Amino acid sequence: MRNRKTLIILAAAAITAACGGGSDSASESPPASPSESTVNPSEMPDQQAPPDRLTVDVTIEGGQVTPVNEQLQAGVNQPIVIRVNSDAADELHVHSNPEHTFAVKPKPGQSFQFTVEVPGKVDVELHNLKKTIASIAVQ
16 A cells, blocks of 8 residues: 555656646757647637528529528538518528528618528528529538
């Protein structure tokens, strides 16, 4: 039992010596490995990059829709944002699993976000104008 305590004390002393002390000289410290960051935390930006998302800009004006039948790709659970500027009310329907329905108002700057949980072809359409905005291959 006494030998075990001695070993524990010696191990703790070795760990403390390896972690604690050292010279103040920068020339004696080992160079940073390629996987180590040499950036000072104060130099790092506070903002994070936004998540990867698919954005579709839609214009409804004078009974015309842009885009129509656009072919797009997205990942499962990837945020998909439909931004709409419209001069008429309509209903935006996303044929996915789960399905999504959004009320489009006659105003600019509307934004609708959703995700798709099941891979497959997803159609985004306007019901009143009977137009398919986009077909999204979700993988």
